[in-house]
Every structure is written in structure tokens, then in C-alpha cells.
Amino acid sequence: MVKLKNSFQRKEKKYALSNSTYQQLREKLAFYMLEDEYGLHTIISIYFDTKNYEMIRHSIAKPVYKEKFRIRSYGIPHENSTVFLEIKKKVSGVVYKRRVALTYQSAKSYIQKPHSFKLNTKKDQQIKQEIDWLFARKRLEPKVMIAYDRRALFDLKNEDFRITFDFNIRYRKEQLAHTIDDQGESVAPEIDVLMEVKALGAYPVWFSDLLSELEIYPTSFSKYAQTYQRYLYCKEDFQHVV
Numbered sequence: 001m002v003k004l005k006n007s008f009q010r011k012e013k014k015y016a017l018s019n020s021t022y023q024q025l026r027e028k029l030a031f032y033m034l035e036d037e038y039g040l041h042t043i044i045s046i047y048f049d050t051k052n053y054e055m056i057r058h059s060i061a062k063p064v065y066k067e068k069f070r071i072r073s074y075g076i077p078h079e080n081s082t083v084f085l086e087i088k089k090k091v092s093g094v095v096y097k098r099r100v101a102l103t104y105q106s107a108k109s110y111i112q113k114p115h116s117f118k119l120n121t122k123k124d125q126q127i128k129q130e131i132d133w134l135f136a137r138k139r140l141e142p143k144v145m146i147a148y149d150r151r152a153l154f155d156l157k158n159e160d161f162r163i164t165f166d167f168n169i170r171y172r173k174e175q176l177a178h179t180i181d182d183q184g185e186s187v188a189p190e191i192d193v194l195m196e197v198k199a200l201g202a203y204p205v206w207f208s209d210l211l212s213e214l215e216i217y218p219t220s221f222s223k224y225a226q227t228y229q230r231y232l233y234c235k236e237d238f239q240h241v242v
Contacts, residue, residue, distance in 0.1 A: 010198050012095050013218045017193040033153040042182050044147045045070040047224050048140040056228045065091050076181050077104035085131050100124045145172040146223050147182035160200040165193050171227045187227050
């Protein structure tokens, strides 16, 4: 559903929109951007963490460096569907993603035996070794599924500038090891639309003007962090801090 790069970097900012503001913005964006060919599509991620959620607790503290690991699927996968093992890192506000593509069946096998196979290209194998090391160091396990329905826009004049709109963000904390689907409960019922702006540099002037005109302001919203803080947090998580 997106360009299937195995590594990239960018800055990302998020904005919480009402349905009314979303509709107004979409009308104005039509002069500058196009929706990608996939239309409304579903993204499903299984987030992995330590037994006591060390990674997300570290992330919530807003350090200079933080990382997450997830299995990501674009749509509900079948055994031979392509899914991604993905490390997402954020360093001083810049997001770096490194991921490898493999079949859903292979991904499930990987969780059971991370060192059981190698990938075809040298670059993919290098990324997999990073993931293997993270798995071993943190003893990761599946902790929560987060899914949402997305529309993505791109700027014909600037391929590094993209906007996504996420709807119906939902989570599930059971039945994670053997099944990837999008069934879950709402994460943030108060948010109609979560807009995410992805850019390598400054926003185009016309977009900054639209944000000002519609009084749209950035917000701090991590889907995994919000899910943890609202539904997964337990004082017991802090009993064995590493």
C-alpha cells in the first residue's frame, strides 16, 4: 500500500482532526495532492516488547533515542501474503525505518525461531541480523495489535512530502502469536481522524498556509504509547525495570 522500501528516514508530525476539519482540508488539498491508488486500506501492526513493556515506557519518557519493533501487514494477510519485520527508530526527531519483507507464514516461523533462516539479499540479511540482535537482547514477545484504516496522499512535485489520514484506530491484546487480523477495541474515541505529515525538510508554503487557515496544530500521539497508557499500563510493569 506504500512504496516498499526496506529503509528510509524522515520527520513525522501528527495532528488530530475533527471530521469537519478533515473534510475542509481534503477539499483544499485536492489542488496540490493526489490520493494513492489503494484508496482506503487497513494497516495492521503487532508490536513486540519486553515482558514489562520496557521499550514503550522508555519511548514515553521522550528520550533522544528510542526504538520499536513490529510485524506490519497491509490488509489481513494469508499464508503467502507479504508482511514486514520492521524496526522503527527515532533520533532527535528524525524517524528511521528498516524492514525486511517475507511471507506471513515465514514471519510466524521467525517469531518461534529467529535464527532459523537467511534472506536472499545482503542488505535484507543485514537488517534481519539487527532484528535478531534486538530480539535476543530484549527477549521480545508480542504485546498488542494496533490496526487502523488509512488514506494516503502524495505531492506530484515533491515525492518526499506525504500525508496520511488514519481512521478507527483500534487495539487488541489477546490472540497475537498466531493470527494477524484487524479486530479490536477503539484506542482514542475522541479523535475522528489522525493526520500524519511525513517530510524530509520544511513543509511546502501552501501547506503551512492551509494549517494556519484551518487552525490545525500538531499533537503528540503515538498509537502504541496511547494504547499502553490507556489500556495496558499496570504498576506491576515497573517492578522489574532493566
